[in-house]
Amino acid sequence: MTAATLHLAQRVMVLYTGGTIGMQASASGLAPASGFEARMRDFLASQPHVHIPQWRFREMSPLIDSANMTPAYWLHLRTAIIEAVEQDGCDSVLVLHGTDTLAYSAAAMCFQLLGLKAPVLFTGSMLPAGVPDSDAWPNVSGALSALAQGQPYGVQLYFHDELLDPTHCAKVRSFGRNPFVALKRNGGGTKAQTLPSALTYQHPKEEANVGVLPLVPGIGADQLDAVLNSGIQALVLECFGSGTGPSDNPAFLASLQRAYDKGIVVVAITQCHEGGVELDVYEAGSRLRGVGVLSGGGMTREAAFGKLHALLGAGLPFDDVRRLVELDLCGELA
Structure with missing residues (x-):
């Protein structure tokens, strides 16, 4: 500086x-x-x-x-x-x-x-x-x-x-x-070259509905569905390690696929204090990517939650929200 x-x-x-x-x-x-x-x-x-x-x-x-x-x-x-x-x-x-x-x-x-x-x-x-x-x-x-x-x-x-x-x-x-x-988090994001005008402070923002769900051993589709069916527009999924979850549970993966099909943005972050999400390292992570889960890289819970509120509150289309989640907007993925 x-x-x-x-x-x-x-x-x-x-x-x-x-x-x-x-x-x-x-x-x-x-x-x-x-x-x-x-x-x-x-x-x-x-x-x-x-x-x-x-x-x-x-x-x-x-x-x-x-x-x-x-x-x-x-x-x-x-x-x-x-x-x-x-x-x-x-x-x-x-x-x-x-x-x-x-x-x-x-x-x-x-x-x-x-x-x-x-x-x-x-x-x-x-x-x-x-x-x-x-x-x-x-x-x-x-x-x-x-x-x-x-x-x-x-x-x-x-x-x-x-x-x-x-x-x-x-x-x-x-x-x-x-x-x-x-927190010592990995980056994992490319800097956004330009921002949609709707994201700048001059444009009013609406309230959004974002959920957070930490994974625990034995979590099943019923618990995931309860959150996804609560009216949320996006979900911060707090995964294990570098972004793993119950990938051998077909019902759990099917629930995430339904979320994607319904236009719910699901972002994986790590529960660890250090590191970040790399969904392609383990099969248990790549299967999450395969049903539409996005990588939150090294974002903290606070950053991912606030970022989703801003993206959705700006009224951006589903595909734009998904693209911008994985781009660095203000240092959150640096």
Whole structure:
């Protein structure tokens, strides 16, 4: 990355979605709470040595625990980010988000905001702001400082002094200050030379219906059919190893073939933290390819899920979706 590719933030929009970072105690436990802007201003005012850009604040509605995040909310967030840049005159965006689904949302925004000329950072905290040993304020001030120092266009995840590519990371711990790690995935995709205009951020997106099914020993066609017949448009199939499944089960393969015939896009990813899918290495993988299953290469679950939502939400034809799944759009297959 060169200095010419970095964009120093002058005006940042902070979008507060809820999450642990701003939670306060309630009768039922910690819950999302309004009023975070005033708390944030008070803290930053007490840190005059920290170099941060000018910033504005928008509280999203509703504020949610990120366990309640949905693809419909993603579209709401997508609109807010675009409005911050194109209507409010901000050159960068910081999204405050709960950690449970932060990697999903950040990965989804990578595909929802293709072509947007602004850096977008996601951060949150493992403990609420104001409690002892909280990581909230270090993450907020650190993310703002990172934007002031210059970031490339696109979406990144900021946590505990580290910037991560959302399409290559996952939350792997429910404790401590470092819940997110970059997974060592293989690439496996050719870079898309051009993008359909429908995929760029200027074009509205619709909500899509995407399922995820992890394979386990003994899984059968009945379980697969239950997911495929639930109204989904696409399925992320979490396979074993380099992309293997129960290839000696004719009913299972027939179910996948029916999915293809019905226009359901099925993408294989690996359950492993390292590596990726290569469907032609084993017979158990090539048989999946033979009934229409696509290779997700080294995509994480979060990246594959977000990518399918963007492709289907753009209203692209079935054949175009299948072609683009295996092409690298924003580094997810690099």
